[in-house]
Amino acid sequence: MSLTVYGAPLSPFVRKVRLYLLESGLDYQLEMVLPFGQPAWYYELNPLGRIPALKDGDFSLADSSVICHYLNDKYPEASGLLGDGAQQRARVNWLEKYADYELAPLCTFAVFRNRALKPSMGQPCDEAAVRAALDEKLPRHFDYLEGLLGDADYLVDDRLTLADLAICSQLINMEHGGERLDEGRWPKLAAHYARIKARPSVEAVLPGEQKMLAKLSGKA
Ligand SMILES: N[C@@H](CCC(=O)N[C@@H](CS)C(=O)NCC(=O)O)C(=O)O
Missing domain, CATH: 3.40.30.10 (Glutaredoxin)
Structure with missing residues (x-):
């Protein structure tokens, strides 16, 4: 392989x-x-x-x-991260799509791109677009995910799936753009984010990302 x-x-x-x-x-x-x-x-x-x-x-x-x-x-023996059975897989697929098509335009293409990427390319940050994403558009998505989590540790049936990785991936870009989830308003989602971020897989990729981020901002 x-x-x-x-x-x-x-x-x-x-x-x-x-x-x-x-x-x-x-x-x-x-x-x-x-x-x-x-x-x-x-x-x-x-x-x-x-x-x-x-x-x-x-x-x-x-x-x-x-x-x-x-x-x-x-490589089906490898992970099982897409879930088992039609219904669990459908829920994982739904949340992966939710991350890619609902959160990405806001967390990544509004917040991260404007705050981190554009300035590194000499382009101005469109702070109005960032604020609209953070104040007007993202809260209803975070409300939805907070409700979905309930008291579970993971988004689908209390086991790690691609849904958790996809949602966390978008929130990392939001954080790279200088914004974290409000723990007071979305405590369960914030705890979920912290839980996924603490996994060895995420810990393995983040230092390289921080280095690139520092380069982009001229701090390295
Ligand atoms: N649906 C695609 C989205 C990929 C995507 O939009 N990637 C961005 C970077 S985050 C990109 O390559 N943008 C360059 C372009 O659109 O030309 C996927 O999941 O792979």
């Missing part, structure tokens, strides 16, 4: 795939591809140019969700 992930560590979608691999005990290497100015060869792996992409030997594919589902099918 020879797995290569193409992408950059600060992308929440790349992080999701790396966490999936680490939690599954699957060895991989990361080949750096930035989400702008991608080399021409990268478009053979993903015609859209987006990160991540994966190579498994000669086989290549793109999109973090497609990649995780492929890995689950190809």
Whole structure:
């Protein structure tokens, strides 16, 4: 088995795939591809140019969700992170999509991109878009996730799944953009975030991310 992930560590979608691999005990290497100015060869792996992409030997594919589902099918003994049975899998899929399509535009493309990425490229931060995401749009998503968690440690049936990794991945980008969940308002979600962040898989990727973040902000 020879797995290569193409992408950059600060992308929440790349992080999701790396966490999936680490939690599954699957060895991989990361080949750096930035989400702008991608080399021409990268478009053979993903015609859209987006990160991540994966190579498994000669086989290549793109999109973090497609990649995780492929890995689950190809190496089923590894993790079970997609859940068991039709209903549990559907709930995991729902929350992964929720993270990728509802939280990403806000946590990553509004907060992180404006606060961390744009300034590093000499572009102004659109603070109004950041505030709208934080004050107007994200709270109802956090309310929903807080209610869903109840007293459970994990989002689906009290076991770690891709749903937890996908949601945590987006919240990490929000934190990289200088914003943390309000523990007073969403105590269960904040505890869940802390719980997932404390996992060895997340602890393995975060130091590299912090280094890149420091470089972006000119502090390294
Ligand atoms: N649905 C895709 C989203 C990937 C995505 O949007 N990646 C961003 C970086 S976080 C990207 O590559 N953007 C560059 C572009 O859109 O050209 C996935 O899950 O892999």
